[in-house]
Amino acid sequence: MPKVTYIDVDGTRYDCEVASGLSVMEGAVNNGVPGILAICGGSCACSTCHAYIDENWTARVGPPNDIEDATLDLANDRKPNSRLTCQIQVTDALDGLVVHVAKND
Amino acid sequence: MGPIVIVGAGQAGLQVAESLRKGGYEGALTLAGEERHPPYQRPPLSKKYLAGDFADERLYFRPLAHYAKLDVALALATRVAAIDRAGSRVLLADGTALPYEGLALTTGARVRPLPVPGGDLPGVCYLRGLDDAQRLQARLAAARRVVVIGGGFIGLEVAATARAQGCEVHVVEALERLMARVMPPLLSEFFANLHRARGVELHLATGVDAIVDTSPGLTVRLAGGAALPTDLVVAGIGVLPNQELAQAAGLDCAHGIVVDEFARTSDPRIVAAGDCTLHRNLRYARPHRLESVQNAVDQAKVAAATLLGKPQAYADLPWFWSDQYEVKLQMAGLSDGHDGYVLRGAPDPAGFSVFYFAAGRLVAVHSLNKPGDHMLARRLLASETPVTPAQAADVSFDLKTLLAA
Numbered sequence: 001m002p003k004v005t006y007i008d009v010d011g012t013r014y015d016c017e018v019a020s021g022l023s024v025m026e027g028a029v030n031n032g033v034p035g036i037l038a039i040c041g042g043s044c045a046c047s048t049c050h051a052y053i054d055e056n057w058t059a060r061v062g063p064p065n066d067i068e069d070a071t072l073d074l075a076n077d078r079k080p081n082s083r084l085t086c087q088i089q090v091t092d093a094l095d096g097l098v099v100h101v102a103k104n105d
Numbered sequence: 106m107g108p109i110v111i112v113g114a115g116q117a118g119l120q121v122a123e124s125l126r127k128g129g130y131e132g133a134l135t136l137a138g139e140e141r142h143p144p145y146q147r148p149p150l151s152k153k154y155l156a157g158d159f160a161d162e163r164l165y166f167r168p169l170a171h172y173a174k175l176d177v178a179l180a181l182a183t184r185v186a187a188i189d190r191a192g193s194r195v196l197l198a199d200g201t202a203l204p205y206e207g208l209a210l211t212t213g214a215r216v217r218p219l220p221v222p223g224g225d226l227p228g229v230c231y232l233r234g235l236d237d238a239q240r241l242q243a244r245l246a247a248a249r250r251v252v253v254i255g256g257g258f259i260g261l262e263v264a265a266t267a268r269a270q271g272c273e274v275h276v277v278e279a280l281e282r283l284m285a286r287v288m289p290p291l292l293s294e295f296f297a298n299l300h301r302a303r304g305v306e307l308h309l310a311t312g313v314d315a316i317v318d319t320s321p322g323l324t325v326r327l328a329g330g331a332a333l334p335t336d337l338v339v340a341g342i343g344v345l346p347n348q349e350l351a352q353a354a355g356l357d358c359a360h361g362i363v364v365d366e367f368a369r370t371s372d373p374r375i376v377a378a379g380d381c382t383l384h385r386n387l388r389y390a391r392p393h394r395l396e397s398v399q400n401a402v403d404q405a406k407v408a409a410a411t412l413l414g415k416p417q418a419y420a421d422l423p424w425f426w427s428d429q430y431e432v433k434l435q436m437a438g439l440s441d442g443h444d445g446y447v448l449r450g451a452p453d454p455a456g457f458s459v460f461y462f463a464a465g466r467l468v469a470v471h472s473l474n475k476p477g478d479h480m481l482a483r484r485l486l487a488s489e490t491p492v493t494p495a496q497a498a499d500v501s502f503d504l505k506t507l508l509a510a
Contacts, residue, residue, distance in 0.1 A: 026163065032171050039116075039402045041146035041166075044476075045426050045435070046398075067433075070477035074484070 002095040006033040006051075009103055018090045024099060025049040025086035035101040042086035044068055047075040048105075049085045054098035061088060061097070076103050107132020109412060110195050110203050112185050112350065113211035114138025116146070117379030117401040117408075119166055121209045122177050124409030135203055136172070137180040137195075142235050143169060148398060150238040151262040152428050156269065157242055164235065188354035190372060207412040210351055210362060210370070210377040211405065214344035214396060219254060223316030228323045229338045232259055241339065248272055248336040252325045254313055256283040258427045260341035261296065264305050265429040267339075274305045275333050277325065281310040287440070292459060292471060295452055296429065303430060344396060346381045359383050361394040366418040368408035376408035387420035389439065399424045422487045424479075435479035438469030438486045447498040449478060458482070460497035467492045484508055 001017040004027050008014070012034075018027030028036035028049070037048035044067050053061050058081050064072060068087045072078055085099065109125060111118045114136050122136050138144070145164040153159045172179040184198040188208065195203040216231040218224055230241045241263075245251070251267045253260045256278030267274045276283075282293035283300075297307055312328035316338055325333040346361040357363040357371040361383030368376045368384070379401040383394045403421035410417045425436040432454060440446075443461035450457030456474035460467060460482075470482035481504050485492055488508070496502050 022163075029166070030168050032168065032174060038166075039120075040398055040426075041148060041164075043148060043426065043428075045424075067476040070480045073480050 002090050002092055002097070004028075004090060004094070005096075005098045006031075006036070006101055007098065008034050008101045020091050022090050023086050024051070024088040024090060024094075024097070025084075027090060028085060028101070033101065035104055036085060037104050038086060040086075044071050044084060044087055047071050047084060050075040050078075050082060050102040050104055051085050051099040052079055052102060053081045053083050054100065055081065057094075057097050057099075060094065076105070106130070107134070107206055108204060109134050109207040109209070110205040111136045111209040111211060112188075112195065113213055113347075113379070113381070114140070114144050114179065114181065115211060115213050115379065115401065116144060116166070116398060117211035117213070117405040118209070119144040120402050120405035121211060121376075121378060121409045121412075122175065124406050125412060126175055126177075128409060128413045128415070130413060132206075133178070134176065135178040135180055137183045137185060137197070137203075139182070139184050140234055140236070141182045143167070143172070143179060143181065145235055147234075148426075150235065151232055151259050152266065154238055155232075155242055155245065155263065155266045157246065161235065185350060188350055188375075190354055190375075193374075206374070208375045209405075209408050209412065210375065210381060211379045211401075211408075212347035212350060212362075212377075212381045214346050214380040216340070217343045217345050219313070219316070219340045219342065221313050221315050223318065223323075224340070226316055226318055226323060226338075228318075228336075229316060229340060231340055232263060233344070244337050245270060245272070250322075250335040251275070251337045251339060252277060252323075252333050252335040253339045253341065254325070255341035255343070256280070256307070256309070257286070257341055257343065258284065260339070261300065261429050262427060263339050263341060264300060265303070268300075268303050268305055269430070275308060275325075275335070276300065276305055277308045277311050277313055277327065277333075279310070279312050283307075283309070287436075288471070289440075289446060289459065291448075291452065292473075295473070296432075299430065299432060299454070344380070346383075346394060348381060351375075351377065351381075359392075363392070366407075366420075367411045367416045368404055368419065369411055376411050378404040378408040385419065386423075387418050388422070393423075393439065395423055397423065397425045422483060424483060431474075433474055433476065435472045435476065436469065437472075437479055437482040438467075440469035440471070443468055445494065447494045449497055450475065450500055460492070460494070462494055465493075467497070478504075481505060481508075 016031040040046040366385040458472040458478040461469040472479040
């Protein structure tokens with residue numbers, strides 16, 4: 001099963017196994033990672049699953065699509081490596097992914 | 106302080122619990138829900154989940170272990186029989202009494218039953234909870250013909266899903282246009298065309314006289330005499346707020362449990378949030394009852410703050426969404442009371458928005474396949490940034506510049 005590492009706003013590291021096909025957001029929620037709120041449940045409507053992709057992974061994860069790009073404008077402190085984790089599907093190619101949870105409220 | 110009891114384990118109930126803990130509440134906390142499922146997302150029930158490509162666990166907001174970690178006593182399949190305000194106790198149907206110092210009612214809403222003969226036949230489905238969705242999903246998979254009664258969000262989302270599965274679909278709507286309560290004629294027409302183009306037969310301004318058991322199928326008898334033979338009937342004609350507990354306890358109720366801008370009921374120790382409330386929002390002169398994720402979450406935060414003794418008035422901007430086929434409809438603000446609107450973009454599926462004004466002030470924006478407009482509208486409306494109809498209608502004018510100013 002692919003591994004995803006989440007680093008929360010306090011710097012705490014969560015090494016998680018996330019089944020292929022789930023989103024990076026679902027992996028966080030299932031493993032109780034604080035700060036990934038996902039109040040819209042992954043419909044790309046709220047921006048509360050915002051995270052920063054670790055710089056070693058931005059190329060492989062890729063950029064947001066138009067809908068996500070617009071939704072990210074609602075997020076706190078958007079940066080070039082900002083993504084909504086509900087829009088990233090976990091695959092074997094992303095085994096080892098590291099994301100930094102943003103300040104979501 | 107404590108204990109605190111939350112009645113209703115939906116999205117609002119979960120949010121009250123999480124906000125209480127986040128706000129530093131360390132006392133006893135019970136989250137009681139009538140359903141057998143832990144708090145779960147409802148929006149996918151009429152969309153992805155119904156289409157069958159979504160496991161139950163993916164609907165759950167949190168894994169069960171989360172509740173233990175949060176030190177929340179999650180009481181599922183638990184019906185609350187009464188609120189004993191004099192004794193500060195919640196009485197469960199099994200006879201147990203839960204004492205409270207603070208009480209939150211997040212009881213949600215239930216479907217309005219079809220008020221016609223045959224409305225309670227086993228082949229007539231409703232869609233509100235996960236159990237409903239499971240039943241409907243199974244029946245839909247076996248159905249060739251579906252009649253949807255009610256041309257609102259839920260009915261139309263179900264119609265779109267049923268069409269995508271290859272069913273022959275009829276939608277019967279009593280009013281003369283779709284989503285008439287929340288949409289102007291222009292958008293009703295847009296969606297009517299969309300559904301017709303996908304092969305849905307619409308029966309507008311048409312009442313239902315009865316549903317008749319014509320085994321193995323059903324027959325929907327329409328006012329005016331026509332009859333629609335079908336395998337499955339799905340009714341989506343609105344919801345009723347679950348206010349009976351509050352009412353029986355003597356709390357003020359109208360069409361919803363009446364709460365002020367601090368989510369307080371007429372008893373200051375009892376708050377309420379979500380679909381069940383007729384509530385005040387500082388943005389609006391009139392009270393509203395809203396069925397939405399946004400209201401469940403934001404009002405629940407207000408309710409929790411009140412219980413924590415750090416009241417903050419409810420002033421969040423309402424927003425909603427609906428998915429039908431590949432059209433994503435997103436709504437920001439409330440359009441009731443608008444006295445005019447302008448279009449931004451041509452009304453075709455490539456994407457456009459409708460900007461609603463009241464006395465020259467922007468009050469709401471409906472966007473179709475225009476997520477950029479929607480997100481921008483939320484920021485413009487939330488910050489009450491002045492926008493003129495001319496600016497809104499001019500696609501060459503970048504509305505973002507208004508925010509920066």
